[in-house]
Amino acid sequence: MYYYVGNHLPRYNRSQSIHRQPSSISFRLDGFWSESSGKLCMVGSSSVYLDYGNWLNVPAVLKLNNLMNSTTVTSLISGTLESLVSSENDPRHFEPVSILMLPCMNYEYTLVSNKSDNSYTGGSNTPPSSLQIGRFCSVLSRVLRQEFDLKYSSHCVSAKNCTPLAMSDLPHPRIVSLKSIGCSEDKQRLRVLVIFADSNNVWYQRPFNPKTTLVGEGSWDAKKNQLSIVACQFLNATDSLTNSPHVGDCSTRLSLIFPAIWTNGNTSSTLGQIWSNKTVTELGYFDRITFEAPRNYMSILKLRR
Structure with a gap:
């Protein structure tokens, strides 16, 4: 069995003449998994x-x-990849690599349904046409490959009530993007990462940061031409991931509505909102935030069955 460890590579002794630094390293591992405890240990x-x-x-x-x-x-797999060489002077030694994974085995959608009441309240700016969903998963994965510009309310006066990232060092992110990490074609539901940033770099160019990322479930409402998402925070996810990281506080809501056709002359665009279902007095509440896809996202995109 192989486990791939992204860009987190062992640091080798510089005195070693390494031909090239690979973009990824694969480990051949064998071991045991305890179904009752959920613990896995593999050596290789x-x-x-x-x-x-x-x-x-x-x-x-x-x-x-x-x-x-x-x-x-709310399931979250955490762990470490550690060197079996104890001496730091040994070229085979590397510092422990923290691992955080979202599981997909026998996944059950528990937060959303096709009868979700999470509604966009955009008024007259709502696109009149309907997005024709044929192959739900392939269409949504294409549509979500963009970044959205966040627009804060004029009543937003402090970081405390203006951001879903209360525990982050990013009080007023400028950009939000969504990455599909799982999809159910028959139920028209999907799993997403909601990624906030302060610069215009697409999500796959950023290192994963649990402090600026939410994980959630989305459901499609064909009548409203709307994708509704319930999102949760990564809690206790420090840099070392040693403090029992977990997923919780699923109080963030998102909704997105789509036009059926994007053209240079079409004034409609992908619109969305982010809000909290908490009351104003509760910790973690924030004012409603709107977002919109840039006008120059693509010149023409027509989605068909």
């Missing part, structure tokens, strides 16, 4: 190519927690 190694036909064997152990058979939006 990776081979890194050096100059002159030499290879460096890097032994490691992978430890994961909460790897369960049935999962929901």
Whole structure:
């Protein structure tokens, strides 16, 4: 079995002549999984190519927690990839790599339904045409490949009541993007990451930051031409991920409405809102935020069955 560890690579001794720094490293691992406790432990190694036909064997152990058979939006797998070489002077040694994963095994949608009452309140700016959904998952994955400009209310006077990221160092993000991480074609529901940022870089160019990211479920309402999302926060997700990170506080709501056709002359655009279902006096409440896709997102996009 192989586990791929993205861009988090072992740091090797600079005295070693490494032919090239790979963009990813694969480890061949074998071990055991406890179905009752959800714990997994695997041991193995990776081979890194050096100059002159030499290879460096890097032994490691992978430890994961909460790897369960049935999962929901609040399920979160955390763990570490650790070196089995204790000496820091050994070129095979690397610092522990923290791992955070959203499970997909036997996933159950528990937050949203096709009868969701999360409604967009955009008034006259609502696009009159209907987005024709044929292959729901493929269409929505294409539509969500854009970034939305956030627009705050004029009543927004402080970071406390203006952002869904109360625990973040990003009090007033400028951009929000959505990344599809799972989809149910028959139920027309999907799982998404809601990613906030202060610069115009697409989501796949940013490192994952649980402090500026929400995870949620979305459902499609064909009559309203609307995607409704219930989103949750990553809690206790520090840099080291050693403080039992988990998903909770699912009080954030999003809604998006779409035109059927995008053209240069079409004034309609993808519109959305973000709000909290908490009361004004509750901790974590924030004023309603609107967002809209940039006009120059694409010249022509026509979605058909």
